[in-house]
Amino acid sequence: MSTPMIAFAGSPLDRADHLRANPEGLQGLMNASARLLRLEGLDPVIAEDGTIAWGSLADADPASELVFLGVRDERGCFAEVQPSLLGNGAPAGPRSWEAMQLLGAEDLAMYGGARSLVGWHARHRYCAQCGASTKLAKGGWQRDCQSETCKAEHFPRTDPVTIMIVEHNDSLLLGRQPRFPAKSYSALAGFVEPGETIEEAVARETMEEAGVTVRDVHYIFCQPWPYPSSLMIGCHAYADDPAITVDETELEDARWFSRADVADALEAIERGEAGEAFQCPPRFAIAHMLMRWWVEQGK
Amino acid sequence: MSTPMIAFAGSPLDRADHLRANPEGLQGLMNASARLLRLEGLDPVIAEDGTIAWGSLADADPASELVFLGVRDERGCFAEVQPSLLGNGAPAGPRSWEAMQLLGAEDLAMYGGARSLVGWHARHRYCAQCGASTKLAKGGWQRDCQSETCKAEHFPRTDPVTIMIVEHNDSLLLGRQPRFPAKSYSALAGFVEPGETIEEAVARETMEEAGVTVRDVHYIFCQPWPYPSSLMIGCHAYADDPAITVDETELEDARWFSRADVADALEAIERGEAGEAFQCPPRFAIAHMLMRWWVEQGK
Numbered sequence: 116m117s118t119p120m121i122a123f124a125g126s127p128l129d130r131a132d133h134l135r136a137n138p139e140g141l142q143g144l145m146n147a148s149a150r151l152l153r154l155e156g157l158d159p160v161i162a163e164d165g166t167i168a169w170g171s172l173a174d175a176d177p178a179s180e181l182v183f184l185g186v187r188d189e190r191g192c193f194a195e196v197q198p199s200l201l202g203n204g205a206p207a208g209p210r211s212w213e214a215m216q217l218l219g220a221e222d223l224a225m226y227g228g229a230r231s232l233v234g235w236h237a238r239h240r241y242c243a244q245c246g247a248s249t250k251l252a253k254g255g256w257q258r259d260c261q262s263e264t265c266k267a268e269h270f271p272r273t274d275p276v277t278i279m280i281v282e283h284n285d286s287l288l289l290g291r292q293p294r295f296p297a298k299s300y301s302a303l304a305g306f307v308e309p310g311e312t313i314e315e316a317v318a319r320e321t322m323e324e325a326g327v328t329v330r331d332v333h334y335i336f337c338q339p340w341p342y343p344s345s346l347m348i349g350c351h352a353y354a355d356d357p358a359i360t361v362d363e364t365e366l367e368d369a370r371w372f373s374r375a376d377v378a379d380a381l382e383a384i385e386r387g388e389a390g391e392a393f394q395c396p397p398r399f400a401i402a403h404m405l406m407r408w409w410v411e412q413g414k
Numbered sequence: 415m416s417t418p419m420i421a422f423a424g425s426p427l428d429r430a431d432h433l434r435a436n437p438e439g440l441q442g443l444m445n446a447s448a449r450l451l452r453l454e455g456l457d458p459v460i461a462e463d464g465t466i467a468w469g470s471l472a473d474a475d476p477a478s479e480l481v482f483l484g485v486r487d488e489r490g491c492f493a494e495v496q497p498s499l500l501g502n503g504a505p506a507g508p509r510s511w512e513a514m515q516l517l518g519a520e521d522l523a524m525y526g527g528a529r530s531l532v533g534w535h536a537r538h539r540y541c542a543q544c545g546a547s548t549k550l551a552k553g554g555w556q557r558d559c560q561s562e563t564c565k566a567e568h569f570p571r572t573d574p575v576t577i578m579i580v581e582h583n584d585s586l587l588l589g590r591q592p593r594f595p596a597k598s599y600s601a602l603a604g605f606v607e608p609g610e611t612i613e614e615a616v617a618r619e620t621m622e623e624a625g626v627t628v629r630d631v632h633y634i635f636c637q638p639w640p641y642p643s644s645l646m647i648g649c650h651a652y653a654d655d656p657a658i659t660v661d662e663t664e665l666e667d668a669r670w671f672s673r674a675d676v677a678d679a680l681e682a683i684e685r686g687e688a689g690e691a692f693q694c695p696p697r698f699a700i701a702h703m704l705m706r707w708w709v710e711q712g713k
Contacts, residue, residue, distance in 0.1 A: 228609020241545035243538040275574045310527020334633040
């Protein structure tokens with residue numbers, strides 16, 4: 116199976132990891148040809164032609180921290196952690212979400228990676244171990260505790276989340292949270308916890324949220340999701356017993372949808388509409404791509 | 415393919431997620447039949463019969479924080495975050511590593527999950543966002559910032575790491591770090607970064623560390639690795655061009671080993687010895703299990 120186009124994947128930037136620990140190399144890239152990803156806090160600035168806007172390093176707020184995103188066409192690419200982001204949890208503005216509709220695939224991937232990294236800096240000003248302040252290091256891929264007695268090193272966080280389409284009798288188990296739009300259902304999902312595998316997390320979350328036992332969990336594909344920094348790990352599994360017990364603290368409803376229902380919902384959402392039986396997530400969401408994968412499997 | 419026994423996976427504890435946000439339910443479990451996993455800092459205490467030692471809640475240091483591990487046989491299972499762990503980065507003692515040799519599979523899984531969680535508490539006393547102190551919440555699956563103006567919620571960290579066996583012409587690409595024992599080689603590995611997929615991380619790390627381009631990356635199986643809290647995501651990929659350029663800041667050497675070499679090393683390590691061509695990791699390591707999987711594929 117070839118992997119489909121996944122939103123937020125496929126960044127054309129070379130992360131140029133070897134430059135992060137090379138202050139002279141990094142400094143050498145911070146010249147007149149360097150590009151600064153234009154952000155308003157965590158929101159993208161979108162140019163008139165619909166691409167993400169880039170400026171030069173001279174456009175950066177002198178009070179900002181600069182993070183090194185990578186290299187493209189031999190030009191260093193950077194983003195800034197603006198002072199306005201600090202101390203407020205760096206909430207997402209509406210344009211941060213609209214980016215998915217507005218940007219092309221490569222721009223979306225570059226924006227998503229930058230958004231996760233910049234947001235992490237905004238939320239990690241202090242050392243979790245000792246409470247002292249931290250300082251950006253390695254081009255923004257590390258923060259160092261400034262306390263001489265602690266000196267802890269901190270790294271950007273990526274949180275693995277399982278998201279699963281569970282199948283029984285040619286139907287899929289989908290659930291809806293109270294906050295979802297009317298008629299919307301999506302794949303169940305949950306964070307992988309310390310001490311468990313991906314497959315164990317899929318089984319635990321499906322049992323917790325819907326009371327359904329799964330078998331034969333298989334990884335399908337994954338998606339980096341920058342709200343704020345999840346790695347969505349898409350899986351398929353089978354259930355033998357379709358009886359559902361909804362965990363009402365997490366979900367408003369969970370039910371089985373036939374392959375025809377899912378195919379219909381996938382078609383309808385391309386017109387921005389709900390299907391006959393339910394409304395599925397938009398194509399930017401890995402849940403959508405997993406449903407599409409499953410419908411294709413049945414052909 | 416069925417998943418082999420993976421060290422640190424397969425915990426028999428029911429995580430009983432619904433109890434974490436239910437203070438009365440949790441309190442109800444903290445009775446005379448509750449079990450306390452005995453730890454010395456992050457090290458396990460091993461009983462005379464070779465199992466992990468459990469005590470009762472009365473054995474806990476009154477200055478410790480208690481974390482809720484889950485339920486087994488209707489008894490609540492807890493672990494303590496001892497004051498001795500705080501402020502020193504909670505380094506692992508030698509017994510923390512010996513646990514792999516000494517403990518049975520279920521004990522090792524329970525210990526590993528507890529170790530990751532307890533270590534996280536030890537290293538997260540302060541709010542990374544504002545520097546205020548944090549307080550344990552949700553039975554130990556959350557810490558809350560105590561500043562009224564911040565109130566950030568923090569969650570245990572699980573860091574996804576790709577670890578890959580790359581194949582060319584019936585040989586595997588393996589590397590050695592300077593700190594490895596003599597003759598030891600293992601699979602290349604690296605953290606998944608914000609803004610990339612598992613498959614992209616495999617390709618990037620293989621290029622960075624060995625200068626090798628991969629194709630057809632496939633997930634095989636994974637392992638929770640509690641030193642301190644990684645999720646090791648095992649993958650297989652192919653390379654068309656075997657030319658290697660070693661990144662000497664990361665590796666001392668990287669080279670191709672034939673299927674016969676790998677099979678020989680896997681046999682030898684069971685006797686604690688190096689194979690003819692190289693020494694492979696012990697069976698507790700997912701790199702070992704990936705090599706074993708690959709040798710089986712060739713039969």
